[in-house]
Structure formats: C-alpha cells, structure tokens
Amino acid sequence: MPPQLPWLEPEDPLPPPADAWGPTDPAPGLLAAGGALDAAHLKAAYAQGTFPWYGPGQPILWWAPDPRMVLHVANFRLHRSLRKTLQAFRTNTSCEIRVDHNFRDVITACAAKERDGQAGTWIVPEMVEAYTRLHAAGHAHSVETWVDGQLVGGLYCVALGQAVFGESMFAHATDASKIALAALVSLCRHQGVAMIDCQQNTRHLASLGAHEISRAQFLAHIQNAQNRPALSWLFDPVYWNELLPSTVPMA
Template sequence: MSSQLPWLEPDDPLPLPAHAWGAADPAPGLLAAGGSLSVAALCAAYAQGTFPWYGPGQPILWWAPDPRMVLPVANFRLHRSLRKTLKAFRNDARCEVRVDSAFADVITACATKDRDGQAGTWIVPEMIAAYTALHKAGYAHSVETWIDGRLAGGLYCVALGQAVFGESMFAHATDASKIALSALVCLCKHHGISLIDCQQNTPHLASLGAHEITRAEFLSHVDTARRLPAPRWQFDPVYWNALLPSS
C-alpha cells in the first residue's frame, strides 16, 4: 500500500484494515495516526480488528497487522510445570482468581513492568486513562492472580461480545501471569469462546499454542464473535475443570 500514512482528526473514522501498510512499507501493519482514544473510538477500532500502540511523545498510532497472532483456546498447551503450578494454586485456600476487582492496579502494573529489559512504556498515561474508561463502560476486563490477599499477577483484555483481545500481562510472583492466562482460557472454554487475540507473534505465546492467521481470517472471526452475547465476566473455581481434573 502507499507509504503515506493517513492523519485522523478526533471524530474521523479509521480506514479499513486492508489499507494498512504492507511488507514493503516502513512499518507493516500500521494503519493511521491521530484520532481519539474515546470509548466509542476504541470499540469501533477493535470491531474492525485494529488497536492503538505507540510510545511517549508519539501521536496515537493504529495497527492492523497481517498476519495476526491468535490463541485458539482448544490449543492451549498446559506444560507439565504449569499444570503442577495450577494444581497447587487451585488447592491452596490462600490463592484465588478474581475478575475485574483491581483493573486500575493491573493496567498500571502492566505499564511499569520490565519486558526484556525495557519498561512497558507503550502503555502511556493516556492509554491507562482510556482503557480504564473502557473498563468502566464494560468492554475491558482484568483477570487477576491473588495470593495471601495480595495481587500477584494478572492481565487485561478487551471484549466485544465473544471477541476477546488480549492486551498485556504482569507478574510479581513466579507464574502469576501464566495462572491468570490459564484462568482466562478456562473462562473462555466455559462460555464457548474459541479464540483470544494476541496481536503480535512472540516465542512465549507460540510455546503456549498461539499461531498466526491471516488478517482476513481474523477479521471474519471478529465480525462473527462480536455479535454473540457477552459472557458473564466472573471466575468460578469449577472453571479449572476445563484444564485440570476435578479434585
């Protein structure tokens, strides 16, 4: 596509994802700059498989990558060590999974965590404010790992109907983010949600069963899933049965 990037005013709609920069352009997957992070703008963006991602001092940048990294929940790989961790967590009265009890704490922890030696600076203050508003509107959720009454790890995601878009994770204790992701997989399995968007390809996500699909496949999934009734965002310990034998 053309290397001239569209600039959006706050009320302008996003271009169609097919107009995102391609492999020959400076930043493949980049769709537009500018616009707004309002609840309405974010919902419209996610409905067409587009998300904001930018750093300090940059304008809002909108992305619609091709291919797209996704985690089919049926393919989630529960490695032996994580299975052992989950069994211990499930059977420990000091441990629990909570949903949406500390969204602001989760996204703030994700913003300040180290990622391969770099701070998660793409979650700039404006993004924290925008996704907190999205959470209050019912479209963003946190899945949290609690140990001894303290938030030990978690993740946050965006959800439109049954289209679930993973955003970021953090851990203050070993495997705490993996426990939260496992809980999200169980919640999705319980409600018949088939796919979690992972946005970008990483070896860690691939090791858990995620893989790439074309943007067209992803957009077809989103268009169908977002029209389905939203699940009840809560976690019941019985949901662990989707990954672990009942005990």
C-alpha cells in the same frame, strides 16, 4: 516511497484494516495516526480488528497487522510445570482468581513492567486512562491472581460480545501471569469462546500454543464473535476443570 499515512482528527473514523501498510513498507500493519482514545473510538477500532500501540512522545498509532497472532483456546499448551502450579493454586484456600476486582492496578502494573529490548512502555498514561474508561463502559476486563490477599499477577483484555482481545500481562510472583492466562482460557472454554487475540507474534505466546492466522481469517472470526451474547465476567473455580481433567496430556 511508502504510502502516505493517514492523519486522523479526533472525530474521524479509522480507515479499513486492508489499508494498513504491507510487508514491504517501513512499519507493516500500521494503519493510521492521530484520532482519539475515548471509549467509543476504542470500541469501534477493536470491532474492526484495529488497536492502538505507540510510545512516549509519539502520536496515537493504529495497527491492523497481517498475519495476526491468536490463541485457539482448545490449543492452549499446558506444560508440566504450569499444570503442577495450577493444581497447587486450585487447592490452596489462600489463592484465588478475581475478575475486574481492581482493573486500574492491573493495567498500571502492566505499564510498569520491564520488557526485553524495549525502552519504556507502550502503555503510556493516556492509554491507562483510556482503557480504564473502556473498563467502566464494560468492554475491558482484568483477570487477577491473588495470593494471601495480595494482587501478584494478572492481565487485561478487551471483549466485544465473544470476541476477546488480549492486551498485556504482569507478574510479581513466579507464574502469576500464566495462572491468570490459564484462568482466562478456562473461562473462555467454559463459555464457548474459540480464540483469544494476541496481536503480535512473540516466542512466549508461541510456547503457550498461539499461532498466526491471516488478517482476513481474523476479521471473519471477530465479525461473527462480537455479535454473540457477551461473556459472564465472573470466575467460578469449577472452570479449572476445563484445563485440569485427568485426560489432558502434559506437554
């Protein structure tokens, strides 16, 4: 039988990540159920490498997977087609990256997008409200792709100090979410951030250079990174130089 899953009351702290279900249990990485989604609890969860992920009709479920998918920003894979897209985007005066311009629209678009093999979304309305509150508290951010004054793609993430946790992306135009991710990578490189949390392994993330590390390695990283000074959440076009110098090889 699998170990009993802890049930949390709204005021209860999360168990330590090491208590998460293991590889032989029904849901590896599942840590607890219940609790609360207020900004303080979300911040505390991310500080210990834990995040909420659940579907409609389910209680809040908290996860601390092992291994953990991460993107070392130095290893971001800039494929030939994306490189050309970024070069064109950079020089087009009708295209721009905005940060935290319209967080709610970004997370709402992420919640609405269709996902292969999934019925519905894990970004349920309670999650939209919770992360919007976390954004108001200064710990969640959106990186947005704008063309001709229209929001066409973007992503949102959580940040504690220099620990950056990617959440979800959307695109209403070709490569619009990849452009936003490239902008986030550029911003992180420029400000000395080593890695972006990607939570779970997907083929798409792996194609961009993400890979798995152990939960212990991940926790050691975020314990150090979250105690460093917070990032400046502004995007300067000069940040594109982090990805587009002539010396960067094309994959």
